Amino acid sequence: MSIETDATEAATDDQVEALASRLGDAIADIPEYRRFEEAQAAVQADDEAQERISEFERLRQEFAMARQAGRADQETMRKVQEAQRDLHSLPVMEEYVDAQDELQDRLETLNEAVSAPLEVDFGGEAGGCCQD
Incomplete structure (x- = not known):
């Protein structure tokens, strides 16, 4: 392998990282992400x-x-479930959960778009190791 080939591969790696960064910036700017950030705040x-x-x-x-x-x-489990219902009954939490679900759906769609040419679950692989 020549030095020229190594330089070309490094540029390709840099380009991929730059594209990934631009993708992250673009995702941070979609309405679903902004809504989630606002709901979280x-x-x-x-x-x-x-x-x-x-x-x-x-x-x-x-x-x-x-x-x-x-x-x-069962009583302990019932208390946990009741506390969760009480929490989720707050309008601010309803908005948060809705925004989170909407963002998750959008991220799944984006993951599918990235994964298709790779023939691998990009988000799943990026999330950890040792998956069957």
């Missing part, structure tokens, strides 16, 4: 939502520990 700024998130996380962690110890019961 609203949740973070909402004291009631933050309190309910903390309560839900506390109950969920308690349930996980109880399950691990073999002492989880």
Whole structure:
């Protein structure tokens, strides 16, 4: 392999990284992403939502520990589910979940577009290793 070939490959790598960066910038500018960012900021700024998130996380962690110890019961699970329903009943959380779902759908469509010529699930492969 010559030095010229190595330089060409490096330029191609740089071009691919530049395109990936431009893709990221473009995704950050789509309406679904902007809506998600706004909804996320609203949740973070909402004291009631933050309190309910903390309560839900506390109950969920308690349930996980109880399950691990073999002492989880239906009542503990019911409390977690009720806390989640209470959390998701907040308008700010409804907007957040809707925005998150919409963004996820759009990202899946973009993943399919990137994956098609590669014949591999780009997003799945980028997300980790050891997948069957």
